[in-house]
Amino acid sequence: MAYDAQPAPATVYHPAPAGMNIKVAASDLSVRYGGALALDRVAMDIPDRSVTACIGPSGCGKSTFLRCINRMNDTIETARVSGSIRIDGEEVNDRSIDPVLLRARVGMVFQKPNPFPKSIYENVAYGPRIHGLAASKDELDAIVETSLTKAGLWKEVADRLHQPGTSLSGGQQQRLVIARAIAVNPEVILMDEPCSALDPIATARIEELIDELRENYALIIVTHSMAQAARVSQMTAFFHLGALVEYGPTEEIFTNPRDQRTQDYITGRFG
Numbered sequence: 001m002a003y004d005a006q007p008a009p010a011t012v013y014h015p016a017p018a019g020m021n022i023k024v025a026a027s028d029l030s031v032r033y034g035g036a037l038a039l040d041r042v043a044m045d046i047p048d049r050s051v052t053a054c055i056g057p058s059g060c061g062k063s064t065f066l067r068c069i070n071r072m073n074d075t076i077e078t079a080r081v082s083g084s085i086r087i088d089g090e091e092v093n094d095r096s097i098d099p100v101l102l103r104a105r106v107g108m109v110f111q112k113p114n115p116f117p118k119s120i121y122e123n124v125a126y127g128p129r130i131h132g133l134a135a136s137k138d139e140l141d142a143i144v145e146t147s148l149t150k151a152g153l154w155k156e157v158a159d160r161l162h163q164p165g166t167s168l169s170g171g172q173q174q175r176l177v178i179a180r181a182i183a184v185n186p187e188v189i190l191m192d193e194p195c196s197a198l199d200p201i202a203t204a205r206i207e208e209l210i211d212e213l214r215e216n217y218a219l220i221i222v223t224h225s226m227a228q229a230a231r232v233s234q235m236t237a238f239f240h241l242g243a244l245v246e247y248g249p250t251e252e253i254f255t256n257p258r259d260q261r262t263q264d265y266i267t268g269r270f271g
């Protein structure tokens with residue numbers, strides 16, 4: 001959905017809940033693909049140890065925003081990012097930032113589970129090994145076990161660690177991918193419609209997991225499901241046509257939206 005730059009988007013901010021530390025801060029963040037503006041001067045502060053849901057109609061820029069946080073837009077030839085995105089105050093787009101190290105700090109889970117074509121063990125061990133996080137086989141084994149435990153998968157796979165990751169069910173594969181992200185000690189976990197390929201039971205399991213993970217990480221999730229956003233997130237950002245229209249505590253966005261476009265979207269009038 002291409003459109004020309006207009007006057008600065010007027011985001012409606014609800015007051016941020018007291019006592020939340022800011023983990024990711026975007027300001028004046030825009031993305032163009034070729035000549036088309038996909039994200040228009042987004043500004044938002046995302047708290048640590050909580051779940052922030054990004055909602056909005058198809059093509060409004062949710063995935064583009066997510067990809068700014070771990071510089072995945074670098075991999076898209078036509079993408080041009082401007083403005084600022086900081087993690088703990090550090091500019092992500094700074095030349096001194098190594099995107100490979102950044103992507104360990106900012107894990108990403110996609111719509112379709114994408115385990116490597118390797119064993120369950122290797123899927124989780126690969127990252128810690130290449131980042132030199134384990135000094136011995138025992139340490140690596142411990143990281144694998146801890147990561148699979150945190151992802152709620154250990155009990156199901158402990159006796160089949162050397163079977164292919166792809167032999168697991170879709171929901172298990174998604175938890176494996178989450179374990180793989182956790183294994184390299186991320187600070188932020190991005191999830192782009194992580195449940196859209198899963199059945200309701202696997203979805204419920206991932207939602208429980210998201211709730212557990214927020215004790216330790218900042219999670220940012222793109223979802224098309226209003227119900228899921230309401231269930232799992234503490235903060236919600238509503239995007240429309242590349243602009244962040246409204247952002248604040250989920251309860252307020254869903255019960256008392258201040259922008260008509262948010263109201264229309266959450267009540268199913270468009271999108």
Ligand SMILES: Nc1ncnc2c1ncn2[C@@H]1O[C@H](COP(=O)(O)OP(=O)(O)OP(=O)(O)O)[C@@H](O)[C@H]1O
Pocket residue numbers: 001002033038056057058059060061062063064065076078
């Ligand atoms: N690789 C790309 N090249 C060119 N344009 C792109 C690319 N990726 C996204 N766009 C465009 O940027 C805009 C925002 O897309 P984006 O995927 O971020 O939206 P979204 O809100 O995540 O959509 P959906 O909910 O359908 O996944 C759209 O107009 C889309 O067509």
